[in-house]
Amino acid sequence: MTEVILSLKDVTVTVNKKQNNETRILKSINLDVHPGDFITILGSNGAGKSTVFNVISGTLPVDSGKILHAGQDISKESPEKRAKFLSRVFQDPKMGTSPRMTVAENLLLASKRGEKRSLAPRHMKAKINEFRHLASKMGNNLDHRLDTPTENLSGGQRQALSFLMATYKKPDVLLLDEHTAALDPKTSADLMEATAQRIEADHLTCLMITHHMEDALKYGNRLIVIENGIVSHDFNRQEKAALTKEKLLSFFDVIA
Numbered sequence: 223m224t225e226v227i228l229s230l231k232d233v234t235v236t237v238n239k240k241q242n243n244e245t246r247i248l249k250s251i252n253l254d255v256h257p258g259d260f261i262t263i264l265g266s267n268g269a270g271k272s273t274v275f276n277v278i279s280g281t282l283p284v285d286s287g288k289i290l291h292a293g294q295d296i297s298k299e300s301p302e303k304r305a306k307f308l309s310r311v312f313q314d315p316k317m318g319t320s321p322r323m324t325v326a327e328n329l330l331l332a333s334k335r336g337e338k339r340s341l342a343p344r345h346m347k348a349k350i351n352e353f354r355h356l357a358s359k360m361g362n363n364l365d366h367r368l369d370t371p372t373e374n375l376s377g378g379q380r381q382a383l384s385f386l387m388a389t390y391k392k393p394d395v396l397l398l399d400e401h402t403a404a405l406d407p408k409t410s411a412d413l414m415e416a417t418a419q420r421i422e423a424d425h426l427t428c429l430m431i432t433h434h435m436e437d438a439l440k441y442g443n444r445l446i447v448i449e450n451g452i453v454s455h456d457f458n459r460q461e462k463a464a465l466t467k468e469k470l471l472s473f474f475d476v477i478a
């Protein structure tokens with residue numbers, strides 16, 4: 223049997239319970255993620271994509287069904303506990319980094335995730351060359367801004383930092399929630415390329431929500447479409463290779 227690192231089993235989420243506007247936003251959704259999968263996720267606005275990430279990361283409880291990590295039921299575990307094996311990068315460059323802290327300090331915090339956190343100078347000294355090397359791979363001058371407070375970075379540099387922080391400890395599962403959407407086209411493309419290189423180099427398992435069909439087709443080994451709270455399509459590597467933007471559009475309820 224193929225190994226599964228993350229699994230959603232018949233997950234249902236209903237909001238505004240017992241009110242006139244009660245809505246089932248996830249409808250018994252199922253998904254098996256295998257180690258090394260890089261799954262791109264498409265779907266119309268409001269289809270339930272971010273809600274899937276919210277139930278995986280534990281910020282939204284499931285009403286029924288289960289979330290399994292390496293076979294263990296984590297449906298009731300806190301977001302903090304799940305953060306030991308899970309990282310998420312959001313669309314908003316302001317999330318995920320501490321604004322007053324420098325790039326290097328943020329990276330040091332990320333390197334101590336799950337341990338007693340300390341920003342002692344000796345820890346920084348031991349890591350600074352590694353941070354510079356990592357930052358240089360992002361191709362946006364971040365390696366020359368290590369002593370800059372994060373709030374003074376460009377949006378692209380800040381997202382690159384968020385990505386480096388999220389991947390520093392090589393999480394079992396990386397969730398990218400439209401992480402390039404707030405950036406200009408060139409910066410977005412550069413970050414996407416750096417993202418794909420890092421995922422491949424570190425053999426990360428990743429789920430990436432995007433509205434860029436080109437990116438959804440270009441990157442990853444699997445493409446899923448979420449519509450109306452279910453996985454409506456799940457294309458493997460071969461099926462994905464045969465897809466076109468036009469074909470994909472026909473799978474959408476509403477063109478995103």
Ligand SMILES: Nc1ncnc2c1ncn2[C@@H]1O[C@H](COP(=O)(O)OP(=O)(O)OP(=O)(O)O)[C@@H](O)[C@H]1O
Pocket residue numbers: 237238247265266267268269270271272273274
């Ligand atoms: N906590 C909540 N309370 C009420 N409604 C919610 C809640 N979370 C999500 N929704 C609703 O559920 C639906 C799905 O939202 P979700 O954010 O998952 O969609 P999405 O596919 O990520 O959309 P987008 O592409 O626009 O980001 C939306 O109609 C949203 O308004």
